[in-house]
Amino acid sequence: MKKLHYQEIEGNSSKFFLLVGILGCIILFALGATYYMEHHGHHVTGMTNQVVWGMPHVFAIFLIICASGALNIASIGTVFGKSMYKPLARLSCLLALALLAGGLAVLVLDLGRPDRLIVAMTYYNFKSIFAWNIYLYTGFFAIVIVYIWTMMDRTVSKYYKIAGTTAFIWRLALTTGTGSIFGFLVARQAYDAAIMAPMFIVMSFSFGLAAFLLVLMFSYQWTERELGDKVVIRLKNLLGVFVAGVMYFVIAKHLTNLYATEHHAVEAFILSDGGMITKLFWIVQLGLGSILPLILLYSPKTANSRNAIISACSLILVGGIAQVYVILIGGQLFPLQLFPGMEVSSSFFDGVVNTYSPTPAEILLGLGGIALSLIIVTFAVKFLKFLPVSLADDVVDPHHS
């Protein structure tokens, strides 16, 4: 087996500058969109007092889910001792940090008062899952940075295992916290379910790995470094298992709800009468985002094709955004039940399915979060040793201990 070397990328090709330029432009547009929404107020967005979280939150939560999932690759190497994943650990940690930074940037800029972030840092209400999340997010940054440090600096490498294990436990807690934002919500029909937290964890496995695979494949392709099939095939097989896992949780959640009469109305809304939400659920989340990727990943005709794997990963991410949209927006569109068992309609939104149309500014802010994550990764691999020079089959060890 050849020795593993990490090296910065050169980062002076026209492709590199084009990528940085495009990402930079998206970030600038996103900042412009933020300024526009901040200056004019909430009413220029599609959000209302019925749909209080919109498209930026969809992107933010999606990125935060991806972030904790992207760390999994490193955890498999460190916690579970699979040596083939160890060369990927640095990139895994980097991507996790970058995705979390992108997600949090969107989340903070979409707050009513982002200027009061210091208030959120100095006043805590420990009963709030949101306050826990502030600790979980900042703790994640700290722990993963230490984790990367133990990988890069031999003098502290003895702490590598403990840092990796802590990061793994922390990331489970973090995604539990993200899922519990919805799991702890008793007021809305679509949530208040203990399954939310584990479902979000499995979603993170799937979306995070898809994002990781895409970044890995494109970075090796553009830097013309060698990426062997063994790594890619191993990761894509694992990805398929995670996609199936997400489907399992989605089915379990909806079947459980369908069993209880109380939830029939909200389930009917999501599964059959919800218009765009229903289409997103069946076509994008399940069809394009789950079933088609499974076919692409496991069908003998496409299983070994890089293009098929790239398509599958992209579809999983698009399906993931659709899934978060269905959970987040779908749950808000369904009206509050003030008079259970009654058919209700009033002069003020009661019993009426709310509407939400995301404005371009909201979508731009969300895309800005993705661009921020990618630009962080791009600069980090240029200036620090995150990427192995080669991940050819004879460099990585497929026979894990």
Next chain:
Amino acid sequence: MSQLALVIDLNVCVGCHACVTSCKEWNTSGLAGYLSDKRPYDKDPTGTFFNRVQSFEIGQFPKTEMVHFPKSCLHCEEPPCVPVCPTGASYKREEDGIVLVDYDKCIGCKYCSWACPYGARELDEHQKVMKKCTLCVDRIYDQSIVEDERKPSCVLSCPTSARLFGDVHDPDSDVSEKIREQGGYQLMPEWGTKPANHYLPRRKTSLTIHHDELVRADNPLKKEEQLPQPDFDDPSLDDVTSW
């Protein structure tokens, strides 16, 4: 601990929105203000209100009736909006049970709006902080206002006195008596939030009248129909010629 609250009599509420406008008037210029509006007189107006009247048509046409249902923050004894607030901006006062938002601590995350099962919270579109009914806390303790008017603005303005204000923990208070005597109920008590505001139900008075009760069987005169019926144009003296 006292628990100030509103008791709203649905039997006499006529849906005139006086409570809505007086609330907006007092609060937009008071400590809880301003309550911003966008396009107030145009298509699709939006704005912040502490109190809204929701009108429900009950039943199927033609057997319908309209119930006007004023709804504002219910000042729950177990408010679900308070524990979820990450900064503690939403809080419940110990001394009188009023649930308030500290605008200076609110970061506008809107999670309390998710948690409120009654949809009582509204984000001010310009100040971008969460706002809600304060029970006119800046008015009810104001010593410069005559004592009789130290009540929430909506209570003072209600033309039918459908809105009552007082301490629902004091068994001798007017509101407690009304709740007790007239079947006051809470909105969605099954949430366990123990809303302090109560509603008094519609009370229908029905009387069965039998046909024989309309006929004066024991009319002592028995001559009513024979009394003079002067022509309409005839000169008349009231009490003599008008029947």
